[in-house]
Amino acid sequence: MSVVKQLVKLEFRELRSSDMKMVIDLYNSLSNESIYYRFRGFFKDFERYVKSVFSDPRNIVYGAFLNNELVGVLETVYLSDGCYEMAIVVKDDYQGRGIGTRLVAYAINDLKRRGAKTLVAYTTPDNYRILAISKKFHGIIKCMYSECTTVFNLQSVDAGQSLN
Numbered sequence: 001m002s003v004v005k006q007l008v009k010l011e012f013r014e015l016r017s018s019d020m021k022m023v024i025d026l027y028n029s030l031s032n033e034s035i036y037y038r039f040r041g042f043f044k045d046f047e048r049y050v051k052s053v054f055s056d057p058r059n060i061v062y063g064a065f066l067n068n069e070l071v072g073v074l075e076t077v078y079l080s081d082g083c084y085e086m087a088i089v090v091k092d093d094y095q096g097r098g099i100g101t102r103l104v105a106y107a108i109n110d111l112k113r114r115g116a117k118t119l120v121a122y123t124t125p126d127n128y129r130i131l132a133i134s135k136k137f138h139g140i141i142k143c144m145y146s147e148c149t150t151v152f153n154l155q156s157v158d159a160g161q162s163l164n
């Protein structure tokens with residue numbers, strides 16, 4: 001990790017319903033490219049999407065903060081007992097600085113602590129950043145046509161080193 005990346009001081013925490021506006025604002029600030037990679041299409045109804053994520057108490061949403069500004073959001077949507085689907089985005093101006101890696105590490109650590117076993121993520125084959133992060137955490141990646149599926153076996157991943 002570069003010196004610049006190490007200097008980025010980040011804080012992480014679980015986000016609550018009271019943080020919803022902040023999350024909607026973050027989505028509204030994204031470039032078309034980030035929206036495309038995040039949603040695998042040109043999605044725009046962020047308010048309804050964010051509300052639906054927070055409406056199920058089994059879903060867990062994590063935030064990365066830089067000087068109290070929300071700069072990254074990672075949602076884990078409950079699929080079945082011990083199994084979640086992950087999606088992540090980092091604000092455009094902050095991408096490529098190690099924030100996504102550390103947010104994934106934070107989420108994996110927290111999910112493990114809660115006893116979760118499996119995390120699944122979907123992306124496109126040209127999303128090099130999320131694929132690079134997935135490899136760091138030993139995700140099993142299968143790509144077919146325009147979609148890649150990554151499965152993380154949480155019990156065998158040690159995300160501790162990527163947190164700092």
Ligand SMILES: CC(C)(COP(=O)(O)OP(=O)(O)OC[C@H]1O[C@@H](n2cnc3c(N)ncnc32)[C@H](O)[C@@H]1OP(=O)(O)O)[C@@H](O)C(=O)NCCC(=O)NCCS
Pocket residue numbers: 001033034035037038039086087088089090091094095096097098099100101102122123127128129130132133
């Ligand atoms: C994907 C995303 C969350 C990653 O967060 P980030 O903070 O930008 O990523 P990081 O800086 O932690 O790590 C990116 C890694 O990708 C690697 N990478 C970047 N471009 C690459 C390329 N062309 N080929 C291979 N690896 C590449 C970087 O080298 C880095 O790894 P390193 O730390 O070992 O050097 C962020 O870029 C984003 O929000 N993108 C738009 C939304 C999205 O794609 N979401 C994921 C699908 S749900």
